[in-house]
Structure formats: structure tokens, C-alpha cells
Amino acid sequence: MTLVKEAPARPARKRPAAPAAGRRGRRRENLAGYLFMSPWIAGFLLLTAGPMIASLYYAFTSYNLFTPPKWVGLDNFTTMFQDPRWQKSVEVTLKYVVVATPLKLLLALGVALLLAQSRRGQGLYRAAFYMPSLIGASVSVGFVWRALFSDDAIVDRGQKVFGIDVGGWIGNPDYILYALVALSIWQFGAPMVIFLAGLKQVPRELYEAAEVDGAGPFRRFWNITLPMISPVLFFNVLLESIHAFQVFGSAYVVSDTRCGPADATLVYTCYLYQKGFKEAQMGFASAMAWTLVVAVGLVTAVLFWSQKKWVHYEEAAK
């Protein structure tokens, strides 16, 4: 729960909300607080809370943008759950999340462990590895990816060396999703940087003590490193999986806007976009959006619940 609760609680503990000045002072603090907060409050009401309520309402209507929404009860949800394309988009998204996130984090952790050793050029490597995280979401890289995974391009030729010829990943419904997975893994730099920062916080004495006890590198990793960086690991798992659920741009560009072939890259948001902005079924699309909110909420809740079992908040890590 650190992410949500501890952060605001900490300073509050250190500093009582109302200083000695008394009620007038407190009122002034309140006024100042809300004045400073006013852009956020306006944004929250207008662009977050309001729209959330609106889309919750749309989810129970038939709304084609032209005529006012018409209440249809649970129709959107029943149609949606039976819709083979919706099922397909769930399948594609889950596959993407479940394959891309662990691989990306594994690579990020591995490289972070490598870079945590102080050696010459370490800073340069760190910077270079981080760069893809900044450009990975661009249309440019989408185009590059489409080219790299085409028939006769580098990946395909590399595969043929091993006698596997799938004719390029881009046109093949069994492979194209893995081109997207590769694009996600390529951006391992962002979680890596966070891992690195976590690794730097692990007290060296712990390792020294373990070495004296005769623990090998694997034992040291398992018994010291992993527990010590578990809060950072938790943070990375949480953010990366939530992001993975929402992937859109790369699927749209790499599949040449169709999220195909044969719906192979029909990630959840792509279907939502098609339903909403192509077919103007805004009610259906809103029902989809809310289902996504609930799903992401569940994943978040499960992660928070599970962290009790594996995340260690040592005083030293803070």
C-alpha cells in the first residue's frame, strides 16, 4: 500500500496539520491549499470524474453520436461478452501482457544487475539502454518495426539461418504479436533504471556479511538482493502491466492501422477505438472501457494484496 497510503501519511505524521496559529491559521491554510489545488480540482472534476460518470452512463446506452444516448440496460455488456471479436481482443491483450511484461522486467533486472557493478562506461551504457523507452512509442519506430520484421528483412533472414521460414512476422497472424512483444521488451530501459536505483540502495554490509557466511552469488541474490529490491520490483510490475493493458499506438502502426492480420494484433484499446470511432458505437465502447477499468483495478488489487507475501519494506530501503 505504500504507493497510495504511506506517501501522504509520512509528512503528515512529522508535521501536525494545524500549526499553533489556531483556527484562523488553519482556515487560511485550507484556503491556500485549495487555491493552489484549483487547477487540479478543475481538471479532476471536468476531465476525470465527470467523464468517468458520463462513460459509465454511456455504457448502459446505445449511442451513435448522432442521436442522444438511449438507455438499453445491460445490453452492451451481454453483447460484448458474446462478441467473438471482443473475446479475441481480450485474448490478444492478455497474451501481450503476460508475455511482454515478465520478459521485459526480467531483462531489465538482468541488465540492471550487470550495470550495478561499477565499471568504466557504465553511465554511457545506462543512457543508451534507456533511450528506446523514450522513442519506442513514436510512429517512426512503428514504421521501423514493420520493416525490421518483414519478409526478407533482418529478423526473417536470421530465422532462415536456423531453417525456420515463416515469411516475415508482419503478415503472419501467429507471429505479429511477438513483434509487438519485442518492441515492448526493447524498451526495458525505464524499469531497468528504477531497478538500478533500487540496487544502489542495498547496504553493502549485507553482502559482506553473507560472503563471510560463505553464500555464493546465487544465494546472495536470492536472500539479499531480491528481498531488498522487492518494493521496486513491485512498483515496476504494477506500472508495466497497467501500461501493457493499454497499448495502442504500436499495435495500430505496426499492423498498418488494421490491428490485423486476422485480428492478431487486435489489442483491447484498438478494438475500443474501432468500435467507438469507426463504427460509432459509443455505448459499446464505453462498456468496454469500464470493463477495462474494472480489470485493471482487479489486477492492481491482486498485486497490492499479494505484496504482503513477497514485498519487504525494510527500514533501510526507505
Added chain:
Amino acid sequence: MTSATTPAVRTAKERRRLGSLAWHAGALAVLAVVLYPVVWVIGASFKPSKDIIASLDLLPTEPVWSNFSGLADGISGISIGSFFWNSLMYAVLAVVGVVVSSSLTAYAFAKIGFAGRNLLFTLMIGTLLLPYHVLLIPQYVLFRNLELTDTLVPLVAGKFLATEAFFVFLMVQFMRGLPRELDEAAKLDGCGHLRTYWSIVLPLSRPAIITSAIFTFINAWNDFMGPLIYLNTPEKYTVSLGLMMFRDQEGVSNYGSMIAMSLVALVPVIAFFMAFQRYLIDGMATSGLKG
């Protein structure tokens, strides 16, 4: 790994050298894979269109400039420069919006003890985890009804209203780390919150602000879904949409120029990164650590 093949008699120095060699070999291998797409796009933009996919050579045997000169006459009569200008406007407005609104909000969270602060903070963190797509349709309907589609307003409104929770969070963390003695001293001097914010906290928060500004710039530059949904007139397109327009207007006949423009579109981001990588990486690291 090494110990299995190492003969029993091996000096510590040799072992260290071997370790260093393995380290660099590993790091270089990762580097090669990471940089390959970037080097590829540089090489490809100097190749004739028909060689781009088929040729395995990373760099062209004989570099051609035609892909870049092809950019000069624009796409269907619209100059490439206008896409870059529009993206720049979008990015700059976004940066201004995020810096102003997020720092104000962060100041309130970090330095003012107002009633309901913890609740609002929880809500703010909640929006960080909220899938953006649930807001997409109602926001579209809202801006459409305000007749604000095909302008930058829908794209930057949220930035001015501190809806970018990540940056608020980043700044809150940073401001909390500032020595409390400073703002207490300011209070004793009779400074109100506005003065404290402006003359003490804001200047001291420079690193967090720079980090947020650069991230905002890059995110706006890369943004695709926002412009895709809100912009209609080709003259108003950002670079992302310009690239997509290149694809549908000349993607077949002028593939080389499309790749060249992809490269040009990446340049600002990469330049920013090279200039400010410390801020970006430290910013990223803090966000994860203090969470």
C-alpha cells in the same frame, strides 16, 4: 560460471580481468541489439527505396540524398515543416501547462496542511493508475460540443489542469525532500504561500521541474492517439499524423522519404535525451524509489 573453467591456480588479478572482459562483452551485446533499430533507420534513410527492406547491409554502399530532398516538396502540397511547427507548439504548450499546474498542485500537497489533503492525494494517485481510455469518449464528446476539435485545446487542456498525475507525484516527492527549515524560515519572515512557492520552493525544485518538462515535451512529441482523434485539417497535423499521412499518400511511391522523415522526427527526442539524460534517468529512478 567462470570458476568451472578456471584452473585452480589463477591469480586474483587475472580473474578480475576476465570478469571485466565478460562484463563488457555482455554490455556490448545488449548495446548492439538496443541500438540496431536506430542505426538501421539512419542507414535506411540513405538507401534507395527498393533496397530498404531487402538489403541486409546496415549502411548503404552508396548513400543517396534523394530521400531527404524528397521531403523538401512536402506531402501533397503541405510542407513537412508545418508538421514540425505544430508538434513544437503542442509540446511547448504542454510543457508550460504541466510545469505551472503540476508545481502548484505539488506545492499544495507537499507544503500546505489543508483539510482533505490525504484524500485528494489518494485520488490523484488513483488517476495515475486509471486507464486513460475510459475518459476518451466523454472527453471527445465534451470538446466536440465546445467546438474545440481540430484545435490544440483538447490536447493541452489536461496539461494546464494538472491531470498528468505522474508529474505531480514526481514534484511532490521532490518538494517533500527539501529541507523544512527553508520554508519555516520564510514563514517567519512573513512570506505567504505564494511567495514561498515562487521564491523558495520553485527554484529549489528545478531538477524535478526540468525532468517533468522534458518528459512532457517528449510525450507530446510522440503523442499519436490524441492528435489522431482531435485533429482534422492536414495543415494542423503534428509530426505523428504527418507520418501517417505520408504513409497513406506516398507510402508506396516514396517509401524512402517516409523512412527519412521517420528519422527526422526522432531527432528532437534523441537530442533532448542526449542533452538531459541525467535529469531523465534520475527522475525515473526517484519515481520508482520513493513509491
Added chain:
Amino acid sequence: MGTSRNVERRTILKVAGASAATLGLGATTACGGDSGSGDGTVTLRYAWWGGEPRTIAIKKTIDLFEKKYPKIKIKPEFTDYEAFWEKFQTQASGGNPPDVFQNAVGFLRKYDKRGVLMDLKPQADAGNLSLENFRNGVLANGQVDGKQIAIPVGANTMALVIDLKAFKKAGVEPEFGWTWDEYFEALQTIQDKLKIAGDTGYFAIMYLYDLYLRQNGKAFFTDSDLGFTEDDLTQWWEDGYKRVRSGLVADPKKVEQVKPKSALSAGLAASEFTWDNFSIRYEGEGESDYGLAPIPTTDGKATGQYLGSLMLSAFSGTKHPKEVAQFIDFMVHDPEVGKIMGYDRGILATSEQYDAFTPTDDNNKGVKAYEEEVAEAGVLGKITPHPSGADVVESAFLRLGGEVAQGKTKPADAAKALFSEAKAAFAG
């Protein structure tokens, strides 16, 4: 009332209206963003889809128009087909579509139903737009329920585009009235002799299946529904998939990946069905020579063809109906415009433009010769209706056909899915 107060009130109303409408409480009342300025100059938004050659040609015709009508300014908007209709839909829903736009048969009823399209007959009666001199009765393509909601700029028909070199090398000669069996035999010969596929995926093209159905006394659409059965379509797709498996139809994986280039110009197959005016693109994309061949038949005679049209429509809520009508009139009747556009959007629809343009290159000549041949053969029938939602069905047909080709969906399941998606589309 002072101007400033007016503005203020309007803004407030807008904000109030917007928040109400966000919750779906209010209907949309927004109006077109275009306006006239003090000196009487009027700006019209004109939108179309298409590639760069079309864009460049249209921009030239706009210059011509602005010279003749200095008081009317045209603001162009263009993109590809898919993006065009996405944008159009969202803009139209907000009461802010372009004043004039390119349109196609499959969209007429949908947007007529939503009240977006202007009936141009009153403008014709007022003398702002001439409905005379349209060739071969194509003007009817833009009529729905007695209203003239679109004006054709061209006439086109489905054709078989062939790689001339490949056909010649294989010694195959397409002939008018050849049957589907003869066509597939020809493809087999090509496959045997040249080791390339014959076709690029005919069975996912809705407008070709329409012709096949018309040859058999049916049609793809009735007034409000599909004009065939699930079994019909299952059969059509099963045959198609068989031909993919045997290599007669190009490998869909390769077809998919050369997009947006066509598989024919990429050399993956020797022929492709498409609209005859599209055939112009192949020469620019591919390395071979391309020509137009007749549509295969069922009975040795009827091809099921008809003349379709790309058209211009106007927004019913435009603030400048007269100028819009004048603009459309200029675009469909002016001989100079005809010379500039050529057959890019089909054979020019009016006799003024048709007479003004003499094709000089092989492509345009080929298109002209083809339509003349088709007309002479007397196979042209009447266009069948396209109910509201036809556009959604067309893209579903293409997508599901692609899934069948990839072996990802069984023909029977795909046919079932098409029927259920069509049902939703007609209802929407």
C-alpha cells in the same frame, strides 16, 4: 445588444450545453465552423480521400475554381479512405462535417438517415447546379428516396486487372464471357508455368461477390438486408480457401505484408479484381505492364456489372448552400476540371468533361476502352441498393475474408460472424 454580451452569453450556453450533452442529456446543436467575412468572401471546406496524384489534381481544380469565383475560398482536407470516414463520422456527429465532400454509394443511406446530406434538387431548381448532361444515367447513383443527395463525378465498374507480361508468358488470353471455370483454369496454367499465384484474394472483395450473386439472380444487398444466405457465403469462402491452399491464390501472409502496396504490383500474383479507375495505380507501383480484362461469368454472358460512382455531396447544415452548389456544379461540368482530373475517379460523368478529356497514356486509354467494351457487350445492369450500414458490412467482409484466407476462421464461422455483424450494422 452589445457584441461582447452576445459572445459571453453564447460561450456560457455552449459550456452549459456541452456539459449537459456529455451526460447525454442534450441533443447536439453545434453548427458549422465556417463563416463568411465582412467583404462577402465565403470559405468552404472540401474533403476527399485518395492518394497523392488525386490530391495534386484536385488542388489544381480548386485553384481554377477560386480564380473563377474570387469570393469563394476552398479549404482542402484529405486522407485515405478509412481515416476519411472515421473523421467524417465524428465531425458529422458534432454538426461540423466539411461543406462539400467526396462520397460513395455505400454511405448514402447511412448519412441520409442521419440527416447529414443536403438534397441538391432545390439548388438545381434555383439554377445554381445543373443536373443535365450526365452520361449513361449515372445521376441516379446519387438519388435516394427521390432526393438528389450526391452528384457523380465519375463512373466506374469492377474489372480484372492483369499482369500483361505474366498472362502473355503463360499464353493465356482472357475473353469476354469467359466463365469462372475458365478463369481458374487460366490461373492454374499461370501457376504451373510461371510458379506465381494467379489471384490476390478475390473472395474477400464484397463488390466482386456482389457481381457473382448478380450473375445468379441475387445481389449482395436488398433494401434493408443481405441478399444471400449463410450457406451461399460459406460455399464462396470454402472455394476461396481451397484455392489459397493450392497456391492458386497468393499467400495471404505475403499479401498482408506488402500493404499498402497491392499484391499484384508486388508481383505476388498475376491478377486482381478492383474498380477499373484504380487500375492506374498499378503502373506506378509495379514493374510489369498492367491491363484490364473482363469479369468471369457464370452463364457465359452476364458479368453482373453496373456503373458505380464516386460522387460529391454537401452538408445539409452548410451556411452557404448556394456556393456549395456552384462549387459542385463547377467540379462536375467544367471542361478544364475534366482535363485535369482525367479518369482518376472513374470515366468523367458529364458529357462536357468527357468530351474535353482525351486520354493520351495507356492507362487512361485502357480504362476508356474497357468501359466502352463493357457497354457494347450490353452486360451493364442497374445498381442494386446499399442499405445504411453497407460500409460496415464491406469492411467486415474484407476482414473476415482475410481471416478465412489465413486459415484462422472456418468459412462457416466467418459467414455466421458476417451475418451477425451485418445485423448490428443495419440496426445502427
